[in-house]
Amino acid sequence: MNRRNTISREFFATIAAVLVLGLSVMCAIQTALSAAYFISERRSSLTDVLNGAAALSERFADEGSIVTKPLQGDDILERAHSGYELFNTASGALVFIADENGQILLHTGDDAFTGENVPLAYIDRMNEGDIFVTGTLDGVYSAKYYTAGRCITVGGQKGYLFAASPMTALGGYMRDMLAMFSISAVVILVLCSILCWVLARRITGPIEDISEAARRLGSGDFTARAPVDGCVELADFATTFNNMAARLQTIDNSRGQFMGNIAHELRTPMTTIKGFIDGMLDGTIPPEETKHYLGIVSQETGRLARLVQNMLDITKLEAGEVPIHAQTYDLWKTVTDVVLSDEQRIEDGKIDIQGLGGDPLLIYADPDFVHQVVYNIVDNAIKFTPAGGTISFAAERRDNMVEVRIENTGAGIAPEALPFVFERFYKEDRSRGMNTRGSGLGLHICKILINLSGGQIHAESEEGKWCRFVFTLPVGQ
Numbered sequence: 507m508n509r510r511n512t513i514s515r516e517f518f519a520t521i522a523a524v525l526v527l528g529l530s531v532m533c534a535i536q537t538a539l540s541a542a543y544f545i546s547e548r549r550s551s552l553t554d555v556l557n558g559a560a561a562l563s564e565r566f567a568d569e570g571s572i573v574t575k576p577l578q579g580d581d582i583l584e585r586a587h588s589g590y591e592l593f594n595t596a597s598g599a600l601v602f603i604a605d606e607n608g609q610i611l612l613h614t615g616d617d618a619f620t621g622e623n624v625p626l627a628y629i630d631r632m633n634e635g636d637i638f639v640t641g642t643l644d645g646v647y648s649a650k651y652y653t654a655g656r657c658i659t660v661g662g663q664k665g666y667l668f669a670a671s672p673m674t675a676l677g678g679y680m681r682d683m684l685a686m687f688s689i690s691a692v693v694i695l696v697l698c699s700i701l702c703w704v705l706a707r708r709i710t711g712p713i714e715d716i717s718e719a720a721r722r723l724g725s726g727d728f729t730a731r732a733p734v735d736g737c738v739e740l741a742d743f744a745t746t747f748n749n750m751a752a753r754l755q756t757i758d759n760s761r762g763q764f765m766g767n768i769a770h771e772l773r774t775p776m777t778t779i780k781g782f783i784d785g786m787l788d789g790t791i792p793p794e795e796t797k798h799y800l801g802i803v804s805q806e807t808g809r810l811a812r813l814v815q816n817m818l819d820i821t822k823l824e825a826g827e828v829p830i831h832a833q834t835y836d837l838w839k840t841v842t843d844v845v846l847s848d849e850q851r852i853e854d855g856k857i858d859i860q861g862l863g864g865d866p867l868l869i870y871a872d873p874d875f876v877h878q879v880v881y882n883i884v885d886n887a888i889k890f891t892p893a894g895g896t897i898s899f900a901a902e903r904r905d906n907m908v909e910v911r912i913e914n915t916g917a918g919i920a921p922e923a924l925p926f927v928f929e930r931f932y933k934e935d936r937s938r939g940m941n942t943r944g945s946g947l948g949l950h951i952c953k954i955l956i957n958l959s960g961g962q963i964h965a966e967s968e969e970g971k972w973c974r975f976v977f978t979l980p981v982g983q
Contacts, residue, residue: 834982868982
């Protein structure tokens with residue numbers, strides 16, 4: 507299996523490659539610029555030598571020409587040669603003079619020349635202006651030189667003055683320059699490598715921490731969290747990961763609680779059903795009481811069926827599988843229908859109904875959704891309202907929403923329980939199990955249906971006095 511590099515190694519390798527490439531390009535540019543500068547400086551230096559040698563040649567104009575054969579006086583030749591030697595000593599440049607035929611008449615540095623004449627092509631070019639060439643001057647030198655040439659007139663005679671500097675100096679200059687550049691480059695690479703490694707660890711450290719937290723999370727440890735540090739982007743990434751982990755932990759806790767609640771809610775009625783049936787089968791329950799206990803079994807079976815149906819409804823609602831058929835209609839019609847359907851229970855409980863009816867109040871929602879919400883709330887209200895108590899209804903328009911309030915007298919809800927009344931299987935007294943108080947799914951279904959309808963729902967209560975459920979729905983047109 508191929509081993510992948512870590513992020514820090516990839517980052518370091520990338521930065522190192524960029525640095526090496528950048529330094530290489532810089533070296534190439536620096537070399538080219540340095541060579542051009544050296545040649546330019548050499549040309550300027552040789553031009554200065556030409557100017558000095560030409561001025562020196564003019565001094566011999568009255569004594570005799572040094573560009574005419576035969577030379578007029580050996581003393582003139584010796585003095586001219588001595589003067590040119592001064593330039594050779596001071597600047598390291600060769601100085602020589604040639605006539606119109608290219609024959610070298612006077613020069614310094616005997617070892618540099620091969621004895622060949624200057625090609626006439628260069629003589630012709632010098633008649634048009636100064637020249638600057640590189641190489642052996644077509645065999646005049648035994649090595650390569652930079653050569654500057656100029657046509658001069660001394661004592662009425664035309665001659666051709668040359669100054670030359672060895673090209674080997676460029677090699678030495680470039681070697682020195684490259685040596686200094688190499689030292690600087692090594693220092694830069696070392697410092698940048700250290701800095702890049704520190705920066706890579708600073709950047710990749712939080713990423714590795716997040717990766718480790720992700721591995722723990724993937725293995726089932728939902729308490730795994732990543733440290734929120736580093737740059738803004740990595741801190742945001744860690745925060746997002748932690749939020750996701752927290753939600754997954756909540757979901758996992760909810761799942762475990764949900765499974766426990768289901769087991770608890772199903773076990774109680776099933777135990778009751780099994781106990782009564784076993785009693786009838788083994789004769790513990792007399793035959794004359796069989797009908798009574800079969801009625802209880804039927805009731806428990808019906809509650810089991812309702813519990814299963816409620817769980818199926820919640821699953822479909824949360825998965826978005828239930829279509830919404832919203833329409834505009836009168837809210838009071840649904841409230842009245844629900845109250846009339848529970849009329850017998852209301853009368854048996856001696857409960858007083860208040861606030862029912864009124865002017866039509868249009869809402870825009872699915873009638874089945876609203877009917878289920880009102881039914882669940884009224885069902886709870888009937889269960890928890892004592893004999894002689896009151897259930898009251900109120901509704902009014904608030905901007906573009908209709909606010910509905912259903913209140914009942916009674917024990918109410920404890921303040922610490924209010925935030926949880928809409929959670930699945932939540933019951934304020936968890937010891938009751940499956941009884942007339944319900945399974946704890948009705949209010950959760952209400953919350954889902956109201957949210958799907960575009961509204962909000964919450965509970966209010968004063969413990970020992972009253973309880974009120976308030977929800978909103980969009981106004982109908």
